[in-house]
Amino acid sequence: MVKKLLAVSLSVAMTLAMAVSAFAAGTVNSEEQRVLDAIKADKVDDSSAQKYFTQATKFFERDDIDATKAQADEVIGYVNQAAAVAKSAGLKSEKDILNASDDVKNQLIEYAKKAAAVFGLTVRVDSKSGVIEFIKTDATTGTTQVVATTNTSTKTTGANEMAGVAVVSVLGLAVAALAVVTKKNAEA
Numbered sequence: 001m002v003k004k005l006l007a008v009s010l011s012v013a014m015t016l017a018m019a020v021s022a023f024a025a026g027t028v029n030s031e032e033q034r035v036l037d038a039i040k041a042d043k044v045d046d047s048s049a050q051k052y053f054t055q056a057t058k059f060f061e062r063d064d065i066d067a068t069k070a071q072a073d074e075v076i077g078y079v080n081q082a083a084a085v086a087k088s089a090g091l092k093s094e095k096d097i098l099n100a101s102d103d104v105k106n107q108l109i110e111y112a113k114k115a116a117a118v119f120g121l122t123v124r125v126d127s128k129s130g131v132i133e134f135i136k137t138d139a140t141t142g143t144t145q146v147v148a149t150t151n152t153s154t155k156t157t158g159a160n161e162m163a164g165v166a167v168v169s170v171l172g173l174a175v176a177a178l179a180v181v182t183k184k185n186a187e188a
Contacts, residue, residue: 035067035076039053059148079111109132
């Protein structure tokens with residue numbers, strides 16, 4: 001009986017070990033690096049620019065993103081057009097952008113939407129809080145995921161599909177163990 005419990009325990013431990021996902025950042029290709037360089041190049045000169053650059057870098061490191069030259073060229077064009085609008089409006093910081101006229105904000109949002117659309121993303125803007133989210137929608141399931149946001153106070157958390165696999169595996173092993181124990185007790 002002790003051997004069987006040990007075997008079941010070992011099986012549960014091995015199942016849980018297999019369910020742990022390994023997450024490694026992908027690589028940024030040369031076209032994606034061109035986009036990052038365009039984003040970083042003196043567009044907004046306060047410390048808030050770094051958080052947006054970091055989010056863009058994380059987006060390009062995703063395994064499901066591999067920018068082409070055409071995509072990079074198009075996005076860089078939108079980044080430069082948005083920078084020209086910001087420059088002509090005298091915007092030099094995130095605070096300046098938040099205090100800009102509605103016309104300037106709308107132009108900047110339109111360029112952000114166009115750039116996001118190149119990678120199949122949509123942009124959601126909360127006009128009251130000023131939070132901007134870049135959202136990826138899974139074409140097969142329709143589920144959405146925020147891939148970048150200006151809201152740094154909340155972080156998307158939660159279980160992924162591997163947590164569900166682990167729970168189901170453990171429950172399946174527990175049911176199998178109970179069936180074995182019940183069968184052995186019935187035979188005795």
